[in-house]
Amino acid sequence: MAAVTFDHAEHRYPGATQPAVADLDLEIEDGEFMVLVGPSGCGKSTSLRMLAGLEEVTAGSIRIGERDVSGVPPKDRDIAMVFQNYALYPHLSVADNMAFALRIAGVPKAERLARVRDAAALLDLEALLERKPKALSGGQRQRVAMGRAIVRQPQVFCMDEPLSNLDAKLRVSTRTQISSLQQRLGVTTVYVTHDQVEAMTMGDRVAVLHDGVLQQVDAPLALYDRPANLFVAGFIGSPAMNLLEATLDGEGTATVAGYRLPLPRDVAARADGSVTLGIRPESFHVVAEAGPTSTGLPVQVAVVEELGADTYLYGTLEDVLADGTSVQDAVRHQIVARLDGRQRLVRGERVLLAADPERVHVFDTASGARLSA
Numbered sequence: 001m002a003a004v005t006f007d008h009a010e011h012r013y014p015g016a017t018q019p020a021v022a023d024l025d026l027e028i029e030d031g032e033f034m035v036l037v038g039p040s041g042c043g044k045s046t047s048l049r050m051l052a053g054l055e056e057v058t059a060g061s062i063r064i065g066e067r068d069v070s071g072v073p074p075k076d077r078d079i080a081m082v083f084q085n086y087a088l089y090p091h092l093s094v095a096d097n098m099a100f101a102l103r104i105a106g107v108p109k110a111e112r113l114a115r116v117r118d119a120a121a122l123l124d125l126e127a128l129l130e131r132k133p134k135a136l137s138g139g140q141r142q143r144v145a146m147g148r149a150i151v152r153q154p155q156v157f158c159m160d161e162p163l164s165n166l167d168a169k170l171r172v173s174t175r176t177q178i179s180s181l182q183q184r185l186g187v188t189t190v191y192v193t194h195d196q197v198e199a200m201t202m203g204d205r206v207a208v209l210h211d212g213v214l215q216q217v218d219a220p221l222a223l224y225d226r227p228a229n230l231f232v233a234g235f236i237g238s239p240a241m242n243l244l245e246a247t248l249d250g251e252g253t254a255t256v257a258g259y260r261l262p263l264p265r266d267v268a269a270r271a272d273g274s275v276t277l278g279i280r281p282e283s284f285h286v287v288a289e290a291g292p293t294s295t296g297l298p299v300q301v302a303v304v305e306e307l308g309a310d311t312y313l314y315g316t317l318e319d320v321l322a323d324g325t326s327v328q329d330a331v332r333h334q335i336v337a338r339l340d341g342r343q344r345l346v347r348g349e350r351v352l353l354a355a356d357p358e359r360v361h362v363f364d365t366a367s368g369a370r371l372s373a
């Protein structure tokens, strides 16, 4: 087992004007489960494939432990890859599929059998060892693909969307299995997904990529509580954080579409001008109608989802529509709030939503950078 270091690593596809992965600096600790997440095309797979040796490192380097593997052929890197399409050999049994790489590597038969047996026990595949892949369910095939990686006892697992072929329910149970298996084996793992929920639930740490550039790397809750910029703020969390353009008055309040909201103390005095406020759906609460001192955003309720424990309110900042503003403005002023399940709301009514100032995130609108602590 070993740490993995991306050191200013870059990959540029031939003829491309922009690198697919630019100047990636990322240290993955020995035994860590690191998730690379971001929207399609952000460079996740390319990063993983560089580590696996399937794409060239066109600048910078990648180390596994102390060893620079940038120019090392894939088979000599001591990694095992689990792909999205499991690429099992259809004519080989489960046991032979799992043992295949070991046979190529010249591992003696007794040792091969022992390793396959151990992996099959870990993955609950013992009863299926003689079957062919076509006689397996999607979830079972996925476990065989995992087994094939495990028997190699590599220093690093590379997993590229390994759950994307499973149905939603199986995906949830399999992600727990992979996490606990990885913990038990303690093998450094780099896992690629576009699904932020998968990233948050599986990763020890999560690296968020956008347009080939690493945006932030941190523990899941740290990303959630303190997104470094507008991209991470909007990407992590479901439903997404409300992002509202506002102007600061330099005296502790922000104005959003004509309404005042108090701000966290550390930004209140400091900034004026244009900012974007980030408010998580669960950070809103309903307050009594505006008096002279109360502040909040009047929201017209469009949809109410009562889920029992929680009620989700989807609405629009009032008056924005009435002003005859553009559709884009109306969309920008959509609000989602997660409220107590016993909160009674009626479609079409107007409620006043407020947020504790310390739970309001403040970003520079132009650069996207976080301004609040």
Ligand code: ADP
Pocket (backbone or CB within 6 Å): 013, 014, 016, 020, 038, 039, 040, 041, 042, 043, 044, 045, 046, 047
């Ligand atoms: P992700 O895994 O995050 O969806 P990729 O790493 O596959 O993203 O792709 C990153 C960028 O590189 C995208 O802009 C994509 O279009 C481009 N790209 C991927 N593969 C190739 C290729 N073989 N040739 C040229 N460009 C590619």
